[in-house]
Amino acid sequence: MTSSPHPPGSRLASRLGFSDRVFIGPAGRRVARTIEDGLELVETGLADDVRVADPLADAASRYLYEAGGKRIRPVLTLLAAQLGDGNTPEVIDVAKALEITHLGSLYHDDVMDGADRRRGVPAAHAVWGNNIAILTGDILFSRASQLMSRLGERAIRLQADTFERLVLGQMHETLGPQPDDDPIAFYIQVLADKTGSLIAAATQGGVIFSNAPTEYEEPLRVYGEKIGVAFQLLDDVIDLSAKPEETGKVPGTDLRAGVPTMPYLLLKAQKDATAEDLAARIDDGVALIADGADPAILDGPLDELRDHPVTQKTLELAHAWTQEAIDALRPLPRGTVREALTRFAETLAERSS
Numbered sequence: 001m002t003s004s005p006h007p008p009g010s011r012l013a014s015r016l017g018f019s020d021r022v023f024i025g026p027a028g029r030r031v032a033r034t035i036e037d038g039l040e041l042v043e044t045g046l047a048d049d050v051r052v053a054d055p056l057a058d059a060a061s062r063y064l065y066e067a068g069g070k071r072i073r074p075v076l077t078l079l080a081a082q083l084g085d086g087n088t089p090e091v092i093d094v095a096k097a098l099e100i101t102h103l104g105s106l107y108h109d110d111v112m113d114g115a116d117r118r119r120g121v122p123a124a125h126a127v128w129g130n131n132i133a134i135l136t137g138d139i140l141f142s143r144a145s146q147l148m149s150r151l152g153e154r155a156i157r158l159q160a161d162t163f164e165r166l167v168l169g170q171m172h173e174t175l176g177p178q179p180d181d182d183p184i185a186f187y188i189q190v191l192a193d194k195t196g197s198l199i200a201a202a203t204q205g206g207v208i209f210s211n212a213p214t215e216y217e218e219p220l221r222v223y224g225e226k227i228g229v230a231f232q233l234l235d236d237v238i239d240l241s242a243k244p245e246e247t248g249k250v251p252g253t254d255l256r257a258g259v260p261t262m263p264y265l266l267l268k269a270q271k272d273a274t275a276e277d278l279a280a281r282i283d284d285g286v287a288l289i290a291d292g293a294d295p296a297i298l299d300g301p302l303d304e305l306r307d308h309p310v311t312q313k314t315l316e317l318a319h320a321w322t323q324e325a326i327d328a329l330r331p332l333p334r335g336t337v338r339e340a341l342t343r344f345a346e347t348l349a350e351r352s353s
Helices: 010-016 026-049 055-066 072-081 089-113 124-128 130-149 153-175 183-208 214-240 262-269 273-290 295-307 309-327 336-350
Strands: none
Touching: 026 072, 026 089, 026 336, 055 089, 055 124, 055 130, 072 089, 072 183, 072 214, 072 336, 089 124, 089 130, 089 153, 089 183, 124 130, 130 153, 153 183, 183 214, 183 262, 214 262, 214 295, 214 309, 214 336, 262 273, 262 295, 262 309, 273 295, 295 309, 309 336
């Protein structure tokens, strides 16, 4: 008798980035099958929900969806929903709506950040220009709102509050900290708004729309937000040593575009001459790139930043946020859902260790 090429839970574990030991045993396999069934419904629904009658809008709106993605937010929504009634139609709609919101935000982010590539393909604005990319993001946001509007006031409020935080996070990142702001605390808040808010909505929505006990809502909201911050801090580390053939991004993309990251902010906060000199060279390089210089002029300084202790400090901060996310899960019952959420957080921390 031959074994299945995809044992129960293996595909789900792969999406979450860990081995399938979490989904061993009857209960674990049952949860894994249920979530994988839900993901098929989400994926089928997404293919329909991002379609637009206008040919240009249709091609643009499907562009990043068809480029792929792990669908982490829908997975977390479906996982949280197993604490209640599971894959209800409302849970599926919430999972789709929040993934579409995420897709829409990518179009806007790439324009704002000047990113050339996304998910291994040219960014949408590099294909159609900034205006079409921004308008495509708007179309996707409207589709997400349509899905949420079917579910009543609670869903509309969840979507609206999350969307407001996404916009504020991008706005604050663009404007930068004001003179009285602590740059590091300011940056953490930007991460919480831009990334944490949407992951928090995903886990929170899974609880709300599966009719799970209300006492699980706040722990999972906190978990999602903290995981989002940890994820972005880890991305700041990974970005400095990114391999373009694997990530589709040039190392130091954000810094080359003048967008601060945590290693850079920690460097700027140091008062020793070596740190000040490196920060000054990065600042000079960013200014030259803004004037049209080759972005490669920052290769040397960014290599130095990668090897500087502030990058290790960023990794330690990411691990601290990850542990806080795990600690937030304590009110949840022991079992497959809590174990999977914990293992997802642990694996996230391990990817830059």
